[in-house]
Amino acid sequence: MKSAQNKGYYEFFCPVKTIAGEAALEHLAFELSSIGCKRPLLITDKGVVGAGLTAYIHAAMDSAQMEFVGTCDDVPPDSSVETVANIVAQYRKLAADSLVAVGGGSVIDTAKAVNILVSEDSDNLAKFSGAGILKHPLKPFFVVPTTAGTGSEVTSVAVIADLAKGVKLPFSSPFLLPNAAIIDPRMTLTLPPHITAATAMDAMTHSIEAFTCLGKNPLSDAYASAAIKLISENLVATLQSPKDKQLRLKLAQASTMAGIAFSNSMVGLVHSLGHAAGSVAHLPHGMCMSIFLPFALEYNLEQGQGRDVIGELLLYLAGPEVYAATPKDERPEAAIAEIRGLRDELYALCSLPRTLSETGKVERSQLARIAELALDDGSIIFNPVEADYEDLLKLLERAY
Amino acid sequence: MRKQGLHLAFTGKKLYVTIMMETVGRALQALSQQDALVQSEVAGLPQGFIFCMRVGTGQPALMVMKDGDGTLRYLGANAQAEPDLTISIKHIELAFRMLSFQESTSQAFANDRMIVDGDVSYAVRMVRVLNRLESIILPDMVARLAVKRVDRLPFTTKVPLALKVYAGAATAFVGDQLNHIKASISDLSPALPIGKH
Numbered sequence: 001m002k003s004a005q006n007k008g009y010y011e012f013f014c015p016v017k018t019i020a021g022e023a024a025l026e027h028l029a030f031e032l033s034s035i036g037c038k039r040p041l042l043i044t045d046k047g048v049v050g051a052g053l054t055a056y057i058h059a060a061m062d063s064a065q066m067e068f069v070g071t072c073d074d075v076p077p078d079s080s081v082e083t084v085a086n087i088v089a090q091y092r093k094l095a096a097d098s099l100v101a102v103g104g105g106s107v108i109d110t111a112k113a114v115n116i117l118v119s120e121d122s123d124n125l126a127k128f129s130g131a132g133i134l135k136h137p138l139k140p141f142f143v144v145p146t147t148a149g150t151g152s153e154v155t156s157v158a159v160i161a162d163l164a165k166g167v168k169l170p171f172s173s174p175f176l177l178p179n180a181a182i183i184d185p186r187m188t189l190t191l192p193p194h195i196t197a198a199t200a201m202d203a204m205t206h207s208i209e210a211f212t213c214l215g216k217n218p219l220s221d222a223y224a225s226a227a228i229k230l231i232s233e234n235l236v237a238t239l240q241s242p243k244d245k246q247l248r249l250k251l252a253q254a255s256t257m258a259g260i261a262f263s264n265s266m267v268g269l270v271h272s273l274g275h276a277a278g279s280v281a282h283l284p285h286g287m288c289m290s291i292f293l294p295f296a297l298e299y300n301l302e303q304g305q306g307r308d309v310i311g312e313l314l315l316y317l318a319g320p321e322v323y324a325a326t327p328k329d330e331r332p333e334a335a336i337a338e339i340r341g342l343r344d345e346l347y348a349l350c351s352l353p354r355t356l357s358e359t360g361k362v363e364r365s366q367l368a369r370i371a372e373l374a375l376d377d378g379s380i381i382f383n384p385v386e387a388d389y390e391d392l393l394k395l396l397e398r399a400y
Numbered sequence: 401m402r403k404q405g406l407h408l409a410f411t412g413k414k415l416y417v418t419i420m421m422e423t424v425g426r427a428l429q430a431l432s433q434q435d436a437l438v439q440s441e442v443a444g445l446p447q448g449f450i451f452c453m454r455v456g457t458g459q460p461a462l463m464v465m466k467d468g469d470g471t472l473r474y475l476g477a478n479a480q481a482e483p484d485l486t487i488s489i490k491h492i493e494l495a496f497r498m499l500s501f502q503e504s505t506s507q508a509f510a511n512d513r514m515i516v517d518g519d520v521s522y523a524v525r526m527v528r529v530l531n532r533l534e535s536i537i538l539p540d541m542v543a544r545l546a547v548k549r550v551d552r553l554p555f556t557t558k559v560p561l562a563l564k565v566y567a568g569a570a571t572a573f574v575g576d577q578l579n580h581i582k583a584s585i586s587d588l589s590p591a592l593p594i595g596k597h
Contacts, residue, residue: 011511132515214507266510378521381509381527386531
């Protein structure tokens with residue numbers, strides 16, 4: 001594989017304004033009013049409300065003499081066209097003029113889908129499923145992520161389930177991107193340890209796959225390598241000091257940077273396996289990423305991926321001293337060992353599983369089905385080396 | 401002068417891509433009749449499934465359909481059919497790079513050279529079928545430029561299979577040309593002056 005610097009061609013796009021740091025939420029009202037929004041609708045879920053996070057948003061808006069026209073807090077963990085339709089009805093009934101999503105991946109995807117329908121003045125979400133279907137900018141849209149992992153605030157995709165038809169509707173368009181992402185450390189302060197660890201490993205995987213797969217390019221590499229460094233340096237410390245706002249902010253920023261990286265260079269085998277395992281065994285996505293990451297890197301290395309690319313990860317995972325002290329031909333294995341070491345620490349701190357069997361939710365008999373689904377997952381195309389059904393099954397056996 | 405040169409290069413590339421599209425379409429049909437691995441991939445597609453690969457929104461293009469017997473049938477470049485899956489290559493130059501093996505199919509996806517319209521899992525399956533075709537009909541040295549991993553087939557398996565695919569594609573091409581000629585003659589017949597019959 002050519003190095004990113006020598007890559008013959010690439011595309012990079014991220015027009016999302018990032019508003020990050022202490023008191024970032026207090027900028028929301030200004031950002032809304034600066035583009036003429038007067039009637040924003042808040043989209044969130046019961047967990048976010050229950051954790052008291054929306055109280056910060058309301059306080060920030062109140063103090064700027066601005067308020068939401070309504071709040072939709074019924075978004076389930078796996079959003080559906082019905083959920084979207086209900087929120088669209090609210091938006092129209094309340095004559096809202098903009099959307100503010102406060103939550104994780106499901107809330108943000110739901111808000112993106114709502115924005116399609118209210119902007120296109122339609123009730124048929126399926127009509128807009130696919131890549132590049134949208135031809136016009138959508139309504140003003142702001143995102144406040146409450147997990148540090150998905151990076152959905154800077155990705156141009158969304159997935160919504162059509163439960164009646166039993167299918168998932170994918171959407172991909174640059175118009176789905178929000179006007180701004182507001183990264184405030186208060187939003188992730190109350191995340192429990194195992195979710196903090198799993199979502200951070202999701203972001204770690206986004207950045208490592210962005211850095212090692214076929215779509216890598218100089219700009220996505222810059223975001224990916226910075227994200228890997230931030231997560232490596234701060235994840236364990238965050239778990240040990242969960243109320244430290246600066247540490248939380250570093251993880252949240254890393255997640256956004258990883259999101260920018262992978263939305264411009266895509267992901268590979270870890271995600272193919274993770275999507276499949278999530279579908280078959282209903283494992284959380286971040287947990288799947290953490291489990292499969294070292295196994296997939298080992299597989300890629302064995303199958304002939306350039307050793308330099310994986311070896312370079314050591315610099316960001318372990319720092320310049322370790323990198324310089326490690327002979328060049330040992331760096332790829334050392335990088336994978338660093339990831340394994342991090343997973344061991346996470347297992348000790350919050351029992352984040354390192355293997356499929358440690359989850360207690362996967363039967364060996366399910367591995368064949370996981371391999372079948374992974375083989376047809378779109379992300380497998382971007383993996384730097386080929387993997388067929390037998391290869392995937394062997395990899396899953398190792399990860400079991 | 402420079403403009404003329406560029407136009408000539410474009411015409412040459414377009415001709416090459418047109419020929420390659422037809423070759424790939426017919427080779428897919430022939431391979432699906434011969435190769436168990438491709439047959440198992442095609443088995444995972446819905447009955448009557450139509451796959452289209454094209455440049456931009458028009459030509460050159462190829463279209464294949466899954467038939468009732470589980471094989472692929474080449475429908476041509478201008479078939480009036482609604483594809484279930486379309487892979488659109490953004491420009492003739494990009495199609496030329498792909499079909500002249502300067503850029504692999506996977507790398508072309510990663511470089512945003514193409515747009516997929518349809519179920520992505522079927523696109524992944526069709527990419528595997530195209531990879532298998534390239535592994536079989538191209539010498540290993542060339543196939544390595546086109547696919548991530550060349551299927552390791554014994555020489556005694558690969559060469560006869562490749563010959564069958566080439567022969568099948570050529571036979572189908574000649575058959576179609578003869579049918580076109582017959583159709584053209586029968587179309588012309590009523591218009592001919594009576595004295596010429």
